Amino acid sequence: MDKQLLIECHRRIKPFIHHTPVLTSRLIDEMVGAPLFFKCENFQRMGAFKMRGAANAIMQLSEKQKQNGVVTHSSGNFAQALSLAAHSLGVKAYIVMPHSAPQVKKNAVRGYGGQIIECEPTLEARELASKQIEEKYGATFIHPSNDTTVILGQGTACKELLESHPNLDYVVAPVGGGGLIAGTALAAHYFGNQCKTIGGEPFEADDAYRSLQSGQIERNSTANTIADGLKTQLGDRNFPIIQKHVEEIIRVTEKEIVSAMRLIWERLKIVCEPSSAVALAAVLKTKEKFTQKKVGILISGGNVDLDHLPF
Structure with missing residues (x-):
């Protein structure tokens, strides 16, 4: 998939999507020791990047x-x-x-x-x-994540982020079925300035982490995670892109996901779902990696059951 396909895709879908905002938090920056830029797809139509x-x-x-x-x-x-x-x-x-x-x-x-x-x-x-x-x-x-046209569409979120913040060193996205991370990695590769892509994934559903280690698509026998949007698995369309363009996947615990989710609610004053908080949790867990780097974080969605909040 080349750069032109992503450009054409973005032009095509613009009348049907929102150009979502990018938020920052000085306090979270201080906690990490790096400037973070949150691409808020929780403000997308129907509440998610999809x-x-x-x-x-x-x-x-x-x-x-x-x-x-x-x-x-x-x-x-x-x-x-x-x-x-x-x-x-x-x-x-x-x-x-x-x-x-x-x-x-x-x-x-x-x-x-x-x-x-x-x-x-x-x-x-x-x-x-x-x-x-x-x-x-x-x-x-139409497969939710293992479809070339879907992957390209998901990549437009990162493309927009890099158009407003062109000198990001990293962009971090949650990993579920692999559509978002694959699209993000393509956008970072084509539109970033040596921008690297990193994935965040729950320990309880770490099939993508294990897939990168083994070189083949692994499955989860169980997926007991609060990040219910990340229980799906990689496919043969997105996995090769992830292998080629994703630097690493950082795994986080359930407690770390809840803590990051709460931080987003408290400091950014926005509603995000647990799956969205996984990317920030990964950055908080490995702060030394991101010190003094410019980091983009994809807040993937905000469809949360308000009657069953984890905090």
């Missing part, structure tokens, strides 16, 4: 494909993103969700115009239900 990739993926379809609609399986932010992007572009969206998904997320998907198909809470059940929708309606399947 709107970018969803919009780009749908816009790349043929007219025939658009008429037949799109389908994905997701219990979280991509379900909402694809629903809203499809609605904005006049396309039908079928969303396969486990019946155990929180009602608040189902309500959000329906509110954005998505049609929910419920299934058992297993990957096999999700994939089977998606396949049945493809066959029944001719809908095009």
